[in-house]
Amino acid sequence: MALSDSPLVASVRDLGVQFLNNDVNISGQDAVTSVELPGDETFWIFGDTLEGPFETVRYLQLTEVLSNTGAIVPKQDISDGIKEFAYLTEPDGSRARQLIRFEPPEHKSTQRLWAIHGTYQGGHLYLYYHRITMDQKLDVFETFQLDGMGIAKADDDFYFERLVAPDGTHEFWKGNEPGFGVFIQEVDGWLYLWGSVQPEEKSSGEMYLARVRPGELENLDAYEYLVAAPTHEQPDVAPEWSSTWQPTASLFDNVPNEMSAAWNDYLGCYVSLTTYRRENILVMRTTPEMWGPWSEPQVVYRPEKTNSKSLFNAGKEHPEFAKDGGRVTYMTFIDSEVYVPHLIEITYA
Numbered sequence: 001m002a003l004s005d006s007p008l009v010a011s012v013r014d015l016g017v018q019f020l021n022n023d024v025n026i027s028g029q030d031a032v033t034s035v036e037l038p039g040d041e042t043f044w045i046f047g048d049t050l051e052g053p054f055e056t057v058r059y060l061q062l063t064e065v066l067s068n069t070g071a072i073v074p075k076q077d078i079s080d081g082i083k084e085f086a087y088l089t090e091p092d093g094s095r096a097r098q099l100i101r102f103e104p105p106e107h108k109s110t111q112r113l114w115a116i117h118g119t120y121q122g123g124h125l126y127l128y129y130h131r132i133t134m135d136q137k138l139d140v141f142e143t144f145q146l147d148g149m150g151i152a153k154a155d156d157d158f159y160f161e162r163l164v165a166p167d168g169t170h171e172f173w174k175g176n177e178p179g180f181g182v183f184i185q186e187v188d189g190w191l192y193l194w195g196s197v198q199p200e201e202k203s204s205g206e207m208y209l210a211r212v213r214p215g216e217l218e219n220l221d222a223y224e225y226l227v228a229a230p231t232h233e234q235p236d237v238a239p240e241w242s243s244t245w246q247p248t249a250s251l252f253d254n255v256p257n258e259m260s261a262a263w264n265d266y267l268g269c270y271v272s273l274t275t276y277r278r279e280n281i282l283v284m285r286t287t288p289e290m291w292g293p294w295s296e297p298q299v300v301y302r303p304e305k306t307n308s309k310s311l312f313n314a315g316k317e318h319p320e321f322a323k324d325g326g327r328v329t330y331m332t333f334i335d336s337e338v339y340v341p342h343l344i345e346i347t348y349a
Contacts (some may be wrong), residue, residue: 003276006284006298008267010349017340018082018332024089024096025051028339029069031258032332033183034318035118035125040075042320043083043125044160047114049096050339056309057339067112068129069096070158078321078330079345088158100152100160103170110134112144115152115180116258121214124167127152127160128181128193131171138261144200147171147259149179151218163218172220177245180209180223183260183316185290191217192290196257197247203277205257206250209291211241226251229291238289242257252285252294260301260316261290266326266348273300273331273346280305282315282333282344301344306337314341 031047039267049066050057073085087096100113112132119126131147137253152160163174173180178195183272191212196205209226216222221243223320228240229249240249261272272285276297283297303312315333322329327348332341 001285003281003297003299007301008284008298008348009300009346011347012301012309013079013345013347014301015078015081015330015343015345017338018343019085019341022085022087024087024094026076026087026096027052028054028057029341030057030334030339031114031116031314032334032341033117033118033316034073034260034320036320037072037120037125041122042073042075042318043113043118044071044073045099045118045196046070046103046110046115047340051095053062054339055339062112062134063109063182064097066098067132068115068127069098069110070115075320077323078343079323079328079342097181098156099154100127100162103162106131115177116149117184118181119184119186119214119217121191121217123155125154125156125158127154127230128179128184130179137340146175148175148177148180149173149181149195151181153218166220178210179257180208180210182258185262186214186291187263189213192194193223194259194261196255198257203256204254206247206253207259208245208247208250210245226291230293235293239289249291251292252297254297256318258314258315260319260331262317264319264320264322264326264329264348266324271317273315273317275312275333278311278313280310280312280335282312282331300346303333303335303342303344306335309337311336 028050029046035043049069086272115127115129134144150170151163154160159222180195183194212223224241226249227242230237259274276283282301287294
């Protein structure tokens, strides 16, 4: 599919890699999403976190690698990069702390817990996280399997407890269901949660939508799932929600799991920013309503590949740092061969 450049984008500034100027020896990280906290702070979530020198994450022994970490980032002008941040650490301050911990029989040699996004509700921070099973002898980008999506809960001390699903496991949604919670936005008294069914090729997931009242998010039975939605071919279809998920209302595809979808006042619509598959293409889609119909993807930016092995993922917006009513916003992504969050500034026309 040939993609055209978006006429909504006036300019893009490359602000480079972020978070490397730290005092806990962190040299590489995946994922990277942000959640608003009360006051003037945000909580940034990271996946696998490398410490010390490395050449590439491919085939790297991950047994001692932290699979989720976090940082407090005050709201600030990030037009020259993210300057103020503090990683959550172990009590002695020498090492970043794994936020969501393994529980037997899980083992860090074969499982990962990848926190993806979250929401602050009722004095608690909730993180939605993927449980991953992988073969350490093979390339991490090709062999991981999503076992399901869990929810972890913390008070203001940021020590997380993994919630238990109704079936006694930690996975509220199983691997053959969308991992709801890869991006969350609160609108009109509902939390809207995005999730995808991850295909074998890892790059072309279809995106689905769920919703829940904020006070009910710990209760799986309280979630509703979008099972019918308008499309450009059938724009008069009314949104329909069900207590049971069905694969009948995919809103768009070609997303490698992680994404964002936030209202933009300046453009007067919802904007989703993602990578296109795992190519070096960052795209946007727009819609007047969360449930669509969503536009076809258009190119925002084409970052240079580090080398021929570069895969791009974790493309998403950080809307709480937008300026000028949303005319200027910020997006991060990961190049697998650098494995450090990369920040761009987008100015809309």
